[in-house]
Amino acid sequence: MNEVFTKSMARNIYFGGSLFFVLIFLALTFHTIKTIPELDNRAALTEQVKHGKEVWENNNCIGCHTLLGEGAYFAPELGNVYQRYGESREAIKAFIQFRPAEGIPGRRSMPQFNLTDEELDAVVEFLVYSSQINTQNWPPNIQG
Amino acid sequence: MKYESQAVAKLYFLAALGLFLGQIIFGLIMGLQYVWGDFLFPLIPFNTARMVHTNLLIVWLLFGFMGSAYYLIPEESQRELYSVKLAKLLFWVFLVAGALTIVGYLLMPYARLAEVTGNAYFPTMGREFLEMPTITKVGIVIVALGFIFNVGMTVLMGRKTVVSVILLTGLVGLALLFLFSFYNPSNLVLDKYFWWWVVHLWVEGVWELIMASLLAYVLIKTTGVDREVVDKWLYLIVAMALITGILGTGHHYFWIGTPNYWQWVGSVFSALEPIPFFLMTIFAFNMVNKRRRDHPNKAAVLWAMGTAVVAFLGAGVWGFLHTLAPINYYTHGTQITAAHGHLAFYGAYVMIVLTIISYAWPHLKGHGDANDERSQVMEMWSFWLMSVSMVFITLFLTGAGILQIWLQRIDGQTFMAVQEKLAVFYWMREAAGLVFVAGLILYLVAMFTAKKPALEEAS
Amino acid sequence: MNKSPSNSTAEITPGYDTKREYPHGDLAVWAFIYAELLVFSVFFVSFAFARMLNPEVFVSGQLTLNPWLGMTNTILLLTSGWLAAAAVLANASGKQSSALKNLWVAILFGVGFLFVKGYEIGHHFAAGYDLDTDSFHFLYLFMGSFHFLHVVLGVGVLVILAVKVKRGDYGPDESQGLESGAAYWHMVDIVWMILFPLVYLMR
Numbered sequence: 001m002n003e004v005f006t007k008s009m010a011r012n013i014y015f016g017g018s019l020f021f022v023l024i025f026l027a028l029t030f031h032t033i034k035t036i037p038e039l040d041n042r043a044a045l046t047e048q049v050k051h052g053k054e055v056w057e058n059n060n061c062i063g064c065h066t067l068l069g070e071g072a073y074f075a076p077e078l079g080n081v082y083q084r085y086g087e088s089r090e091a092i093k094a095f096i097q098f099r100p101a102e103g104i105p106g107r108r109s110m111p112q113f114n115l116t117d118e119e120l121d122a123v124v125e126f127l128v129y130s131s132q133i134n135t136q137n138w139p140p141n142i143q144g
Numbered sequence: 145m146k147y148e149s150q151a152v153a154k155l156y157f158l159a160a161l162g163l164f165l166g167q168i169i170f171g172l173i174m175g176l177q178y179v180w181g182d183f184l185f186p187l188i189p190f191n192t193a194r195m196v197h198t199n200l201l202i203v204w205l206l207f208g209f210m211g212s213a214y215y216l217i218p219e220e221s222q223r224e225l226y227s228v229k230l231a232k233l234l235f236w237v238f239l240v241a242g243a244l245t246i247v248g249y250l251l252m253p254y255a256r257l258a259e260v261t262g263n264a265y266f267p268t269m270g271r272e273f274l275e276m277p278t279i280t281k282v283g284i285v286i287v288a289l290g291f292i293f294n295v296g297m298t299v300l301m302g303r304k305t306v307v308s309v310i311l312l313t314g315l316v317g318l319a320l321l322f323l324f325s326f327y328n329p330s331n332l333v334l335d336k337y338f339w340w341w342v343v344h345l346w347v348e349g350v351w352e353l354i355m356a357s358l359l360a361y362v363l364i365k366t367t368g369v370d371r372e373v374v375d376k377w378l379y380l381i382v383a384m385a386l387i388t389g390i391l392g393t394g395h396h397y398f399w400i401g402t403p404n405y406w407q408w409v410g411s412v413f414s415a416l417e418p419i420p421f422f423l424m425t426i427f428a429f430n431m432v433n434k435r436r437r438d439h440p441n442k443a444a445v446l447w448a449m450g451t452a453v454v455a456f457l458g459a460g461v462w463g464f465l466h467t468l469a470p471i472n473y474y475t476h477g478t479q480i481t482a483a484h485g486h487l488a489f490y491g492a493y494v495m496i497v498l499t500i501i502s503y504a505w506p507h508l509k510g511h512g513d514a515n516d517e518r519s520q521v522m523e524m525w526s527f528w529l530m531s532v533s534m535v536f537i538t539l540f541l542t543g544a545g546i547l548q549i550w551l552q553r554i555d556g557q558t559f560m561a562v563q564e565k566l567a568v569f570y571w572m573r574e575a576a577g578l579v580f581v582a583g584l585i586l587y588l589v590a591m592f593t594a595k596k597p598a599l600e601e602a603s
Numbered sequence: 604m605n606k607s608p609s610n611s612t613a614e615i616t617p618g619y620d621t622k623r624e625y626p627h628g629d630l631a632v633w634a635f636i637y638a639e640l641l642v643f644s645v646f647f648v649s650f651a652f653a654r655m656l657n658p659e660v661f662v663s664g665q666l667t668l669n670p671w672l673g674m675t676n677t678i679l680l681l682t683s684g685w686l687a688a689a690a691v692l693a694n695a696s697g698k699q700s701s702a703l704k705n706l707w708v709a710i711l712f713g714v715g716f717l718f719v720k721g722y723e724i725g726h727h728f729a730a731g732y733d734l735d736t737d738s739f740h741f742l743y744l745f746m747g748s749f750h751f752l753h754v755v756l757g758v759g760v761l762v763i764l765a766v767k768v769k770r771g772d773y774g775p776d777e778s779q780g781l782e783s784g785a786a787y788w789h790m791v792d793i794v795w796m797i798l799f800p801l802v803y804l805m806r
Contacts, residue, residue: 005376007372007375007376007379010376010380010383011306013380014380014383017383017386017387018386018387020387021386022390024390028391028409029337031403032403033334035403036333036334036401036402036403039333039402040332040333040334040401042331045330049330050330053330056270057269057270057271057328058258058259058263058269058270059255059270060191060195060269060270062271062272063190063191063272063275064189067332068332068400069400071272071477072191072194072272073477073479073481074190074191075559076560077477101186102185102186103182103186104181104182105182106180106182107181107182108177108181108190109181109182109186109189111186111189113255129332133332133333133400134401135399136398136399136404138398138473139399139476139477140473140554141552141553141556142556143552143556143557143558144477144559
């Protein structure tokens with residue numbers, strides 16, 4: 001008996017189609033992982049930078065800022081803050097270090113994280129590392 | 145309510161609604177902080193309010209999904225739930241773990257929470273939406289496993305329907321993909337690549353399976369349309385969701401250090417991601433059109449149709465607007481993203497949970513098929529208040545985003561200077577947010593003061 | 604049985620169902636076919652667009668291809684498609700063994716395509732080109748591989764159809780699955796018929 005639209009055909013398309021695209025996605029993932037060493041600046045991924053990423057995570061910087069465009073939209077993009085601050089590590093370090101604990105009246109305020117000197121240097125180095133990842137020419141300008 | 149064990153859903157729905165209210169309160173705090181920058185600073189800095197807002201959203205939606213499963217699976221499987229005790233135990237474990245986590249966010253600086261919870265031993269904290277301590281994440285996995293075991297056994301030992309199987313597939317997928325939240329490499333590009341395996345493959349993948357199956361269930365129950373017809377639609381919808389959504393993940397791989405071919409793959413496939421939402425809209429309206437009965441719970445039918453439409457608008461249309469790489473180059477990480485995110489989450493996931501609660505609540509309270517007329521009218525008012533205000537929130541943020549892109553990314557003004565100029569949009573957004581919370585409160589009043597319909601009302 | 608004079612298929616093959624309003628084959632498969640055509644169309648338009656923006660890359664890229672291999676594949680797929688259609692008609696007239704033979708040869712030609720294409724793509728990678736070389740090579744490799752996978756799927760479908768024809772699952776009144784599978788195979792064929800001139804030939 002010929003029916004217009006069978007349930008089993010729809011089900012086969014669901015299973016087959018999903019499996020098909022999962023396999024392609026896995027293949028592209030495999031290819032991507034093989035290719036990203038040319039793009040991800042891993043030569044600069046030192047122990048200090050790894051520690052810097054931990055400092056970044058432990059203080060939830062992503063909760064206000066974006067990094068490579070991902071995160072929160074309360075505060076500026078930090079993937080290119082190194083370039084924006086004239087490639088000055090000291091300038092970035094000083095900004096974080098000297099945030100007033102009570103904030104700035106009426107303005108969006110960044111907490112004083114009470115980071116040690118070592119943590120500050122590490123997180124700055126993490127931001128330098130991030131700024132040199134090949135992001136296909138993003139962001140469009142220095143403002144992030 | 146045909147099976148006694150369905151009653152356990154009430155606990156989950158109560159938690160869901162309570163946490164929803166909490167989420168919105170913190171949303172309002174954040175909205176105010178956008179324009180009154182140091183509001184509640186340093187007691188509750190913006191990032192703290194944000195992680196409370198987003199984590200509460202995810203947790204209350206999970207309570208909602210689990211409650212929905214506990215409600216409909218006994219009915220679909222035509223047997224009682226495998227273990228009511230387990231369901232109640234897991235409820236309290238999840239609620240307490242969640243509450244402690246939120247309290248942890250609020251009571252101490254985040255770095256201290258990381259220290260206290262031993263994050264250093266297995267660091268998974270500090271990423272967006274995954275801010276919860278590693279031990280909380282372990283707790284979530286345990287609760288998820290227990291939950292899947294419970295409903296899985298119920299389905300396996302009973303009648304298997306397309307609705308219950310697809311719902312289960314979605315829930316299992318949700319649990320398995322959550323495991324990627326434990327993978328946190330030092331390599332920032334790899335970190336971001338696999339982070340999206342949780343976030344994208346959740347909300348643009350397996351969560352769509354959950355949404356579609358819940359929608360199908362409510363439509364079967366309220367329209368009386370032949371299950372065979374609904375089943376075919378459901379397969380087609382979820383097929384299109386995965387076919388477009390899996391490679392659609394590539395639209396998050398444009399600018400994060402991954403190869404440039406993702407700009408092609410991501411753009412083409414994600415451009416097609418509106419299709420399943422379009423199908424869901426036609427599906428919902430078609431089923432209601434061809435209905436064989438006029439179900440007395442008019443509010444639930446309104447929620448069902450509304451879910452499909454708003455999901456299509458928020459996830460489909462707004463998603464499409466910024467998904468093509470050449471456009472995304474300018475919109476990436478702006479208020480456009482926030483606009484899409486709010487309407488998409490509200491339309492697809494908030495609304496489907498409210499739809500199920502709307503359908504199930506009268507049964508859970510012993511009111512029969514529907515609540516009394518007055519409650520339904522209040523409920524429908526809450527639908528319009530929340531949905532329309534959310535659309536306005538989205539419109540205001542879209543306006544803010546367009547201006548932000550022009551001033552910051554084309555004209556080159558600084559981020560902070562531009563944010564000041566967007567203040568008008570943000571004030572209007574906050575006003576819309578107040579209307580939203582009014583709608584939510586009205587919804588809660590409707591549900592909690594609902595009565596059995598008077599004899600003349602019940603059809 | 605309806606016999607409309609303008610329907611020559613009905614005249615040639617008694618039993619061919621002319622009463623159906625919908626296209627022959629399962630509507631779900633047609634929905635799927637249209638979705639597939641949509642995806643490929645988007646890629647074809649993107650190819651044309653990218654070519655317009657970057658003609659040198661595309662001209663030099665095209666020179667790295669072997670149009671004779673492409674021609675061979677075209678002949679293989681077209682013949683295979685014709686055989687699949689013949690199998691459907693044979694089944695409609697109750698000639699099961701003829702249908703089966705046609706299907707097996709169609710499969711053979713499909714597999715032939717896979718060998719030729721597999722060799723061609725492997726050779727391309729070995730020559731040093733990759734997905735991220737430039738937009739031409741990406742589109743050539745991705746569209747080619749994507750289509751290749753559809754041919755794999757199509758051959759699989761044909762094999763299932765052949766097995767079912769052998770088992771006697773199909774007949775003049777029971778042809779839905781056969782028609783659906785053949786329609787899918789024709790879609791794979793049509794995509795190639797656009798891909799080949801667009802990528803290999805047009806200058």
